Amino acid sequence: MRGWFHERRSILAAAIVSRALVFGSAVVSHGLGWPHAPTVPLHIASTKRTLTYLGYWDGPWYRNIAEHGYLLVAGRQSNPAFFPLFPMLLRAVHGLGLSYLTDGLLLANAAFLLGILVFYELGRRIVSTEIARTAAIIAALFPMSYVFSMTYPESILLAALSLALLFAVDRRWSACALAGAVAALTRPEALFFALPLVVIAVEHERAAGRLERGRAIGAALAPLASLAAFPLYLGWTLHDVFAWNRAQQAWGRSFQLGGLARAFEQLNQPGQSPWLWRDAGFAVLFLALLAAAYLRGVPLVWVLAGAAVVVAPLASGTFISDARFGLLALPAYWGLALIARRAALRRGLFVVSAALLVGATMTLPVVNP
Amino acid sequence: MDSSSTLISSNRWPRRARVAIATGATAAGLTAALAGASFGLQAVGLPRPTRGQVIAAGSLRWLTGQRAIESTSAGSPGAALCVNANVRLGREPHIVHGSLLLANGERLVDTRYATFLLRRRLSEIDGQSAALAAVLAGCPRALERRLGRLLDQRVAVRSAPLGRDLVRITFSEPIRSLSLLVWRQTSMPFAIRLGRSQWHYLAPATRQALDTPGAHVRASSNVIVEDRT
Numbered sequence: 001m002r003g004w005f006h007e008r009r010s011i012l013a014a015a016i017v018s019r020a021l022v023f024g025s026a027v028v029s030h031g032l033g034w035p036h037a038p039t040v041p042l043h044i045a046s047t048k049r050t051l052t053y054l055g056y057w058d059g060p061w062y063r064n065i066a067e068h069g070y071l072l073v074a075g076r077q078s079n080p081a082f083f084p085l086f087p088m089l090l091r092a093v094h095g096l097g098l099s100y101l102t103d104g105l106l107l108a109n110a111a112f113l114l115g116i117l118v119f120y121e122l123g124r125r126i127v128s129t130e131i132a133r134t135a136a137i138i139a140a141l142f143p144m145s146y147v148f149s150m151t152y153p154e155s156i157l158l159a160a161l162s163l164a165l166l167f168a169v170d171r172r173w174s175a176c177a178l179a180g181a182v183a184a185l186t187r188p189e190a191l192f193f194a195l196p197l198v199v200i201a202v203e204h205e206r207a208a209g210r211l212e213r214g215r216a217i218g219a220a221l222a223p224l225a226s227l228a229a230f231p232l233y234l235g236w237t238l239h240d241v242f243a244w245n246r247a248q249q250a251w252g253r254s255f256q257l258g259g260l261a262r263a264f265e266q267l268n269q270p271g272q273s274p275w276l277w278r279d280a281g282f283a284v285l286f287l288a289l290l291a292a293a294y295l296r297g298v299p300l301v302w303v304l305a306g307a308a309v310v311v312a313p314l315a316s317g318t319f320i321s322d323a324r325f326g327l328l329a330l331p332a333y334w335g336l337a338l339i340a341r342r343a344a345l346r347r348g349l350f351v352v353s354a355a356l357l358v359g360a361t362m363t364l365p366v367v368n369p
Numbered sequence: 370m371d372s373s374s375t376l377i378s379s380n381r382w383p384r385r386a387r388v389a390i391a392t393g394a395t396a397a398g399l400t401a402a403l404a405g406a407s408f409g410l411q412a413v414g415l416p417r418p419t420r421g422q423v424i425a426a427g428s429l430r431w432l433t434g435q436r437a438i439e440s441t442s443a444g445s446p447g448a449a450l451c452v453n454a455n456v457r458l459g460r461e462p463h464i465v466h467g468s469l470l471l472a473n474g475e476r477l478v479d480t481r482y483a484t485f486l487l488r489r490r491l492s493e494i495d496g497q498s499a500a501l502a503a504v505l506a507g508c509p510r511a512l513e514r515r516l517g518r519l520l521d522q523r524v525a526v527r528s529a530p531l532g533r534d535l536v537r538i539t540f541s542e543p544i545r546s547l548s549l550l551v552w553r554q555t556s557m558p559f560a561i562r563l564g565r566s567q568w569h570y571l572a573p574a575t576r577q578a579l580d581t582p583g584a585h586v587r588a589s590s591n592v593i594v595e596d597r598t
Contacts, residue, residue, distance in 0.1 A: 069416035071423075073520045074430035075513060088414035174399075181403040185410070214395020218403075225400040229407035236408075237417050238426070 008117060014137040014350075015116045019109060021354060022149045025361035026053045055101045057368045058082065059151035063100045066090040070234060072243040074250075080234055081247035085185040086153035104151025112148040115158030116140050119330065122166045126298065127334050134337035134346055142333070143356035144282065144323050147369045157186040157328055161193055164223075165330075168200045173215035180219060181226035189328050192308035194223045199301045253316035262317035275367045282323035286310045286332045293335030306331040324369045421526030421538045427556030428538075428549060429516045436595055437574035438507040444567045445473065450578050451508035456480050456491075457591040468508035469594055471583040478592055479503035479511050491591055501545070507561060507571035515547060535559060 005012070030050055049055075055063075065079050065087035072080050086107070093103040116136050123132025139145065139158075148155040160183035167176035180197065183190035201216035235241035248254065256262075267276055287310055294303040306329035313325050326332070340346045418426075437452040449472035456467040456478055467480035469487070476487040477499055484499035485491040503511035519526075525541040531550060539548040550560040550568070560568045578584075586592045 065415065067416070068523045069418055071418045071520060071523075072426055072430075073517050074426070075433045076517050076521065078521075084411050084415060088410065091414060091416075177399055177403055181407055185407055214392040215399060217392065217396035218399030221396065221400045222403050225404035226407040229404050229411065232404075233408055233411040236412070238423060 008120065011116060011120050011133060011136045011140070012113075014140040015113055018140040018145060018354065018357060019112070019149055021358050022054075022146045022361050023051065025146075025358045026051055026364065029053055029362050029365060049101060051101065051105060053364045054105060054149055055151045056364060057150075059101075059104060062087045062090060062104065062151060062153070066094065066100065070237060070243070072234075072238050072240060072247055074246070077250050078247050080238070080243040081251050081253075083153065083185060083187050084230060084233070085182065086156060089156070090151075101151065105149070108151060108153075108155045109149055111159045112155035115148070115155055115162055118159060118162035118166055119333075122162050122169065122330075123334060125166070125169045126302065127338070131334060131337045131341075134340065135333035137350060138336050138340075138353065139330075139333045141350055141353040141357055142327065143353060143360040144327055144369065146357060146361040146364070147324050147327060150364075150369070152324075152369075153186045154324065154327055157183055157190060160186055161190055161328065162330070164190075164219075165193060165196060168197050168219060171204060171212075171216075173201075173212065173219040177215070177219035177222035180222040184223035184226035185230065187328075188227065189309045189312075189325060190223045191227055192305045192312065194220055195305045195308070196299075196301045197223070248316070252318065252320075253313075255315050256317065257315075259315035259317040260311075263314040263319050266318055273367070276319055278367075279319040279322040282326055283310050283314070283319060286326035286329045289332035289335035289339075290329060291335070292339055293331045296335070296338040298331050298334050298338075302331045321368065419526055419528070421528035422520060422523070424528055424536055424538050424551055424556065425516055425526055425540075425549070426520060428551050428558045429513055429520065431556045431558070432509045432513045432516070435509040435573060437579055438509055438571055439574045439578050440506045440561075440569045440571050442505075442567045442569040447473075448578070449473075449506040450574055450581060450584065451503065451506045451511075452574070452579070452584055453510055453595045454478065454586075455593045455595065456485075458482065464593070466510055467592075468503055468510045469584070469586065469592060470503050470506050470508055471581065472502065472506060476583060476586075477502065479508060481514060487586070487590060487592060489590070501563060504547075505561060505563060505566070505569045507558065507569065512558070512561070519547065 027050055030053055061079050061082050065082060065084070070080050070084075072078050086104075089107055090100060090103050093107060094100060096103075098106070116139060119139060120132050120136035123135050126132075127135070148158065160179050164176050164179035164183055167173070167179055176197070180190065180194070183193070197220040201220040204213075204216050231241045231244055234243040240246070245255075266272060267280055287307060290303045290306045290310075293306075294300060309329040310322065310326045313322055336349070340349045435453075437450065439448050439450050441448045449470060451468050451470045454467050454469040455464045457464050458480070465480050465482065467478055470477040470479060477494075478485040478487050478491060479500055483493050484495075484503070486494050500511065504515050519540050519542070527539045527541065529537050531537050534553055535550050536553055537548060537550050540546050545564040548562050549558045551558050558571055560570045562568045584594060586594055
């Protein structure tokens with residue numbers, strides 16, 4: 001046990017320090033009353049509590065689902081646009097008597113800690129131990145990683161997705177199927193990582209017995225099956241299997257063939273938020289890091305899955321939030337770790353990343369991650 | 370090809386088929402079990418909206434597809450007509466969605482910000498009662514707004530069947546609670562009332578009603594009636 005901790009102490013330290021930076025920045029922001037502008041009601045969240053900023057933006061929507069369930073309100077932003085696992089967990093933990101904000105923060109940060117450790121274990125099986133360690137530390141300190149501490153489902157997706165992929169690499173198919181199903185109920189990005197699952201399952205097929213072969217294929221299909229259960233549930237409860245798509249449209253997202261072109265056009269439209277360029281910049285950064293990962297030996301199928309996580313949301317016609325979606329392009333962290341092999345470069349990267357993490361957390365009151 | 374090789378291939382094929390079937394069945398079984406578990410987890414782990422809320426949401430969706438509604442009530446001499454319109458408020462460059470209501474020889478323009486009397490120009494009037502008139506006349510946008518707000522706030526809704534084809538839903542508001550009679554099949558609101566007022570009966574506007582002179586508005590009035598075709 002001591003050896004296990006010793007090997008992972010730098011990752012645990014990065015995870016804890018990065019969360020301290022995020023929580024500290026949120027507390028300082030709140031204490032200073034930053035920003036001094038009357039924009040706060042946008043977030044439909046209370047501003048009274050010290051960590052309230054970490055519950056902003058989408059947080060109240062997840063709480064709304066946990067409290068009242070789904071309801072599609074035509075022509076307005078409504079909650080079927082959000083996936084069900086996080087509100088289900090919020091509701092379950094709320095039974096312990098804590099507030100929804102506390103529930104969400106506990107869930108998100110516990111899942112983040114697990115996710116970072118599992119991501120390291122996964123990395124050790126794909127790249128070297130040193131690169132896997134650096135990648136896990138980078139993931140913890142990454143500027144947008146403050147989202148992992150918000151009342152958002154991204155950290156649960158990080159944990160579930162990393163577990164599904166780790167189990168697949170270790171040929172533990174039933175556990176892989178379960179974790180893949182959990183990931184797909186958390187956010188739709190999980191579906192893209194079915195691609196490496198399929199490849200691992202197919203590679204394994206020749207060597208395995210018929211029962212194990214079947215389990216491998218079943219595990220690869222698990223995210224798809226679980227994802228399909230969400231519209232079926234909406235069909236059952238709201239009498240509309242397309243409720244998710246309709247709600248997405250009300251949020252300004254409609255998936256079309258020309259969506260990618262529209263996303264680029266939107267960047268230059270008058271009146272657009274300059275923050276859109278942040279998301280576009282991160283999208284480019286993620287894709288560059290994925291390319292670096294591929295050029296330095298990370299298997300193509302992993303890189304393609306990561307690229308799909310970054311590019312697919314753009315088909316909805318906007319770069320909005322792509323900086324957040326790209327956090328789950330896991331091979332990008334391996335790409336950055338492979339670039340920063342030299343110790344001095346690596347240390348510099350950690351320091352700059354931590355500073356940017358603080359700055360990015362301070363932007364929370366003014367811009368949706 | 371000799372007889373022994375034919376025998377070998379015919380023996381191998383059923384074995385391959387058996388393996389394929391076993392593999393497929395295991396995969397399908399695991400996938401179906403997970404899909405079922407995912408569905409069940411959602412069914413157990415999340416609250417469901419009430420029947421009344423789902424019916425109200427259906428009516429709201431029906432309204433979003435409407436451009437004009439006619440309404441009648443026992444207390445009014447003639448039918449009222451309400452048409453979706455776009456309104457330029459003051460010197461603001463942007464246009465807001467609103468409704469043009471023709472009732473009792475008057476023309477009202479209702480928006481989410483204010484309500485106006487339309488004669489030669491728009492003149493703002495007491496918003497409260499005029500806005501309620503737009504809701505009671507079934508103006509699609511006014512009623513959408515009201516229903517949307519109530520559903521967003523998850524105000525409790527009681528529902529009760531009225532015969533085979535209609536259902537009555539009532540929002541539990543402290544004053545002037547909104548009630549609707551809704552066709553079960555189409556989710557179309559058939560009648561509306563606020564508190565204890567008269568029922569107002571609603572129907573999609575006929576072409577004849579839309580050709581009423583009052584529904585044609587001069588461009589200088591800052592009101593643009595939406596295309597009705």
